Amino acid sequence: KTKTGVCLLQDGNQEPFKVRLHLAKDILMIQEQDVICVSGEPFYSGERTVTIRRQTIGGFGLSIKGGAEHNIPVVISKISKEQRAELSGLLFIGDAILQINGINVRKCRHEEVVQVLRNAGEEVTLTVSFLKRAPAFLKLPLNEDCACAPSDQSSGTSSPLCDSGLHLNYHPNNTDTLSCSSWPASPGLRWEKRWCDLRLIPLLHSRFSQYLPGSDLCRQNAFQVIAVDGVCSGIIQCLSAEDCIDWLQAIASNISNLTKHNV
Template sequence: MSAEGSQSLVAPRGRPSHLLVPARTKTALALLYDEGLENAYDVRLKLTKEVLTVQKQDVICIGGAPPGANHRTVTLRRQPVGGLGLSIKGGAEHGVPVVISKIFKDQAADQTEMLFIGDAVLQVNGINVENATHEEVVHLLRNAGDDVTITVEYLREAPSFLKLPLGSPGPSSDHSSRASSPLFDSGLHLNGHCSHTAPSSPSSPIANEPKYEKRWLDTLSVPLSMARISRYKAGTEKLRSSAFEVLALDGTSTGVLQFPTAQDCADWLRAISANISDLTLQHMKMANKCCSPCDQVVHMGWVNERRQGADSPQNFRSKFLALKGSSFYIFSTPPVSTLDWGRAERVYNLCEVLFKVHKFWLSDNYWLQANLYLGLQDFDCEDPRSYCFSVLASHGKSHIFSVELGSDLAVWEKSFQRATFMEVQRIGSKTYLCSWQGEMLCFTVDFALGFTCFDSKTKNVLWRFKFSQLKGSSDDGKTRVKLLFQNLDTKQIETKRTLTNPAVKTSNRKTASLDRTASASF
């Protein structure tokens, strides 16, 4: 994919090539793929800090009195050498109009300055050819006499299989004649059937005729604030090949953007994702100005949540997650106002959930896609998506999420760790009812002191260990928690098994979650 204009990448001295810094505006050519019609059209993408713009080529009038319609009528004088100076492709038999596919420099068509590659031929000498086959139009043009009047209109969505060049018209490298085919150029640059061989004056623009120019014009602009990216085909779990679509907060979609190589696709995916992340960070900073220090937004963004037990072929649906203060939020749409924070689908206390990574990012362009069950044997973690994580809550409730990039997964993991650490640090300590060696006791996890087990009636401390003495922990997923501590005096490992009180069974996940959080964070 060729870079144009201001999208060049700048590599500061000492910066690796894979960390090139994109300029403010990035542009490149791509295909806009219609999954319904299974066809693609050439487009140009323009990426700025806040907007992704899709552009299509069109022919516009830049001087003179423009005609009342988009049609242009041009009279060509067939030349003894070079003929009409153009080639055509397409035909009704393939469901596309006949279009000009080549214009030869300094020949008849080029000298008019009114014809362009991509023009659909509508009429030849007053005869409508919009529904004509390729051979019919070729025959008509070659037998139309010395002066040929054609009416054309630029085809903005020329199917990509026509392989029309997008650059400036220039001389063809192949001037040989070949069998006429809708997918190959039928050259009309030869002598054809002209009635004489005497030199004729070439076609030339008339002074009062309007002047035209082919340009890239904006057709769709997608705001990137709170936008999301999807690499999967709608309604399926099938990953698109070197393609994705961008969907704005209001539902506006770019359509499926197809790239020539996987590297080009990855480059644009990262660039757009980075701009979305930057805008999300700005939104977080604005929101945090209205929040107390203990209720700050740590991270938020789009993910896909796996539907539990759904028979639908589309097992994932878009969700917006947020880590704010003491809570983990799940939204169907992003919170854009203060009131929206009260409209979450689900809210969990960070000290009562457990974050688990299923697959993770290994290095710059290589991804380690290995299932990491880490004790999650009670539910199915097998899914077709690459970068997944789960959040376990009380009563065995779980949510499985996927993200588009491995770097996104790394950010979510780090953000959960940070948000949980901040909440544990803020609350200081938490006490749970439990049983140990058949006695009803209290078990406290304290940010400063570590773990303490004491009699609920007498308050006598039975044992106490620091976080540094915790060497391992496990649970049965129901009521039992096992903690392995190292005795500082004997250097031996002591095992402490606790059983949550059946009457307060809801504290089951709280115990495991807070214990594991503390051991990982301190």
């Protein structure tokens, strides 16, 4: 039996983050999202730099969440269709903003980054890096297929757990065309967000458990898979009790079938 779905992964002391599970007949794949260059030989890049111009209506076409108050950098949480951020080809939901016009904002609070972007002028150069293990509490969508609802946040204090789109958000009546300076400096490079293997758990002679270590208490809607060589999946947190049961039944079935064929 094969099965694919999105869950949360608790890996050590880190905040839970979204992963994709893919169950094949003999292996459980745990995948995380990353941004890679797909022009020629695929490769990963820690940082990307893009320069975009603010549109008269619609701004930069992106929204942000997070900040130093949550021990994470500010990240891009929404990207509007046919707007500056999307058309640059270099910005993705989940990108952490590291610098704005050369200003290091890695350790800035949410409102501080909002103010820097608001005062950045008509053109802004962003240095970004994809935050592969974005904490689940940010509730970032897994893809760019989301529209930013028009909002007016030109006054007041923004919230690090809500999308701040002041002069950054999408406006459906915008008719500006993309200027040449909005395109990447290296037009030959093309970037994509993809699911990449994080951990592979062979199922032959493996086992799974819902119990908390040293107790007879079960985790709620969560489990871990341990390979015969001791490699552990980490704590997989399902979105519902029904989803958890489905995953456990599918994994148990595949382990059982492998055992029968190897006796």
